[in-house]
Structures are given as structure tokens and as C-alpha cells.
Amino acid sequence: VxxxxxxxxxxxxxxxxxxxxxxxxxxxxxxxxxxxxxxxxxxxxxxxxxxxxxxxxxxxxxxxxxxxxxxxxxxxxxxxxxxxxxxxxxxxxxxxxxxxxxxxxxxxxxxxxxxxxxxxxxxxxxxxxxxxxxxxxxxxxxxxxxxxxxxxxxxxxxxxxxxxxxxYGAAVLVLLVCVFGLVAHWLACIWYSIGDYEVIDEVTNTIKTDSWLYQLALSIGTPYRYNTTGSGQWEGGPSKDSLYISSLYFTMTSLTTIGFGNIAPTTDGEKIFSVAMMMVGCK
Structure with missing residues (x-):
């Protein structure tokens, strides 16, 4: 033994x-x-x-x-x-x-x-x-x-x-679940990075209202605001905890091909990444 x-x-x-x-x-x-x-x-x-x-x-x-x-x-x-x-x-x-x-x-x-x-x-x-x-x-x-x-x-x-x-059959099942969770976590980090890169246009210092981050901020009551008296930058928005949970939720639903649509890609960059993610999920 x-x-x-x-x-x-x-x-x-x-x-x-x-x-x-x-x-x-x-x-x-x-x-x-x-x-x-x-x-x-x-x-x-x-x-x-x-x-x-x-x-x-x-x-x-x-x-x-x-x-x-x-x-x-x-x-x-x-x-x-x-x-x-x-x-x-x-x-x-x-x-x-x-x-x-x-x-x-x-x-x-x-x-x-x-x-x-x-x-x-x-x-x-x-x-x-x-x-x-x-x-x-x-x-x-x-x-x-x-x-x-x-x-x-x-x-x-x-x-x-x-x-x-x-x-070992049970070990294979556990490993598959761990790999799926890890891939979803990585994709969630990439999904947030795309939104964070696109939500604010640094050239014109304007916010893109079609970004999923902007839409999420409105839906949960933490909108972005422009600080005109202080830093002259965009502030506010969802907390990092909310952003990560929302990103992981989106990648999980996309990989499992459920896709409720309450968080959806709107910009070209978000749509391209979503297509790639769905191709990964269908495998």
C-alpha cells in the first residue's frame, strides 16, 4: 500500500x-x-x-x-x-x-x-x-x-x-476542470486589457461610450467621470474586483457557448477577440 x-x-x-x-x-x-x-x-x-x-x-x-x-x-x-x-x-x-x-x-x-x-x-x-x-x-x-x-x-x-x-479517470477530470478555469482566467485578463485600452481615447481624451467597460459602469451605477478641476483625467468606473468578476463571467459564458448577452462585445477589437474565444470554446 x-x-x-x-x-x-x-x-x-x-x-x-x-x-x-x-x-x-x-x-x-x-x-x-x-x-x-x-x-x-x-x-x-x-x-x-x-x-x-x-x-x-x-x-x-x-x-x-x-x-x-x-x-x-x-x-x-x-x-x-x-x-x-x-x-x-x-x-x-x-x-x-x-x-x-x-x-x-x-x-x-x-x-x-x-x-x-x-x-x-x-x-x-x-x-x-x-x-x-x-x-x-x-x-x-x-x-x-x-x-x-x-x-x-x-x-x-x-x-x-x-x-x-x-x-486515473478522476485525476483527468480534475485536471480538465483546472485547465478550463485557468484558460478562462487568462482570457478574462486579456478581455479586460482590451476594454481598458479602448475605453479612453488618449489622443482626444474622450471616452468611448460603446466600450463594454463604459456600459458595465453605467449598469452597476459607477459611471466614469471627467475631473475638470483636478487631474484633468477620466476617473471612476467599476472597482477592479467587479471588473475581474465581470470579465471572468463573460469568458466563462463564451467558452461554454451560453452567452447571455448582458456583457457583449461592441468595438471591433472586442468582437475579434470574442470570435477567437468562441473558436477556442467550440474545440
Whole structure:
């Protein structure tokens, strides 16, 4: 029973071959990729990767400035854990092309450098800390915010590790629900970004009354208003919580081809994106 539990919890199919039941002899600083510590660590990285996949698109699209100390500390801890993961990967065995467990330190380093090292390194850079400084140029801040999307490439590693669970029907169902929710979340962030980009014409400093953001603001009683005495900019509008919930609601109804029509695309950009989203949903 214990062996079955270990087999189920093992992330990935790269486990110890059945014909080799004894653990191979490894140098003291080398970690076996199927040991209990590495299995637990892989689950921690898996959870943090999903956290990153949710928060990074949200922070980029909603342009959240990381001034909240609690969130900044949390994101910094995640960055440190990803950095530790890089160090561990330089000292973790892997399965060779012939099914053998490779424990030679030089081969381990070369294999990691040729595969996931660059992506892992880019994913653990402290973009949020850089953006937290008030004197950072807006263009540089936007660049670092966009670079955070590189962290989503870690999902490639997650997909490779989770293929081990495709033999379990319940696990496949849970994975499909998670993937659907994640795709809907990403599309919701893009949907809001399109509306936020189009709702105000920066050239003429006028608001587009046909934008879905403007229509939503009117329907929930939080209209946009022009500040003529102060900043001379458009203010007001729905809160970010309402905007995200409305965006997620729209993408969910579009992907499931329900489409109630209370939130609908009106501008050309919104219609083009909606067509693309419906094509994704019909698959």
C-alpha cells in the first residue's frame, strides 16, 4: 500500500525502473529524483507554479502596483523558492535515454543547462520588487511586468510531470476542470486589457461610450467621470474586483457557448477577440 501511495504522489513518469529496486549509489550532495523529499518539493513547486499562473496575468493586465507589503513579501518568498529549486535541480538525478538513473554531477549539470535552466532562471527574477520602487520609469515598469509572463513557461514542466496521472479517470477530470478555469482566467485578463485600452481615447481624451467597460459602469451605477478641476483625467468606473468578476463571467459564458448577452462585445477589437474565444470554446 505504501509503495502504491508513493507511486501516485510521484510527479512524472521518470521514476526508478522496476528492475532496479535498490537505490543507486550517489555522491553525498546528489538527490535522488524519486525520494520523499524531492517528491514533496515537486508538489510545492507545482502549487506555486499554479499560483504564478493565476497571479501573473492578473497583475500584468490590471496593472497592480506591488505596494502592498504582504503581497510583496509573499511574491518574494515565491521567487526565493524558485531560486532554491534551480539549485536543487543542479543536484538531482535524472533518467537517461536507456532508462538508467544518471547521478554523475557533471552530466546532471549539463542536462539541466540544456533543458530548463534558462526558463527557470527567468521565472525567478524579482520583477515585483523592481516594480515596487516609485522612481522606476513607467516604461521600465511595464517591461518588467510583461517579462513576468515568462513564468508561465513553467507550466510546460507541470504538464510533463502530470502526464503520469492520465491513467486515473478522476485525476483527468480534475485536471480538465483546472485547465478550463485557468484558460478562462487568462482570457478574462486579456478581455479586460482590451476594454481598458479602448475605453479612453488618449489622443482626444474622450471616452468611448460603446466600450463594454463604459456600459458595465453605467449598469452597476459607477459611471466614469471627467475631473475638470483636478487631474484633468477620466476617473471612476467599476472597482477592479467587479471588473475581474465581470470579465471572468463573460469568458466563462463564451467558452461554454451560453452567452447571455448582458456583457457583449461592441468595438471591433472586442468582437475579434470574442470570435477567437468562441473558436477556442467550440474545440
Amino acid at each position: 505504501q509503495a502504491e501511495i508513493v507511486h501516485v504522489l510521484q510527479l512524472g513518469s521518470d521514476i526508478l525502473p522496476q528492475y532496479k529496486q535498490e537505490a543507486p549509489k550517489t555522491p553525498p550532495h546528489i538527490i535522488l529524483h524519486y525520494c520523499a523529499f524531492k517528491t514533496t518539493w515537486d508538489w510545492v513547486i507545482l502549487i506555486l507554479t499554479f499560483y504564478t499562473a493565476i497571479m501573473v496575468p492578473y497583475n500584468v493586465s490590471f496593472k497592480t502596483k506591488q505596494n502592498n507589503i504582504a503581497w510583496l513579501v509573499l511574491d518574494s518568498v515565491v521567487d526565493v523558492i524558485f531560486l532554491v529549486d534551480i539549485v536543487l535541480n543542479f543536484h538531482t538525478t535524472f533518467v537517461g535515454p536507456g532508462g538508467e538513473v544518471i547521478s554523475d554531477p557533471k552530466l546532471i549539470r549539463m542536462n539541466y543547462l540544456k533543458t530548463w535552466f534558462v526558463i527557470d532562471l527567468l521565472s525567478c527574477l524579482p520583477y515585483d520588487i523592481i516594480n515596487a520602487f516609485e522612481n522606476v520609469d513607467e516604461g521600465i515598469s511595464s517591461l518588467f511586468s510583461s517579462l513576468k509572463v515568462v513564468r508561465l513557461l513553467r507550466l510546460g514542466r507541470v504538464a510533463r510531470k502530470l502526464d503520469h496521472y492520465l491513467e
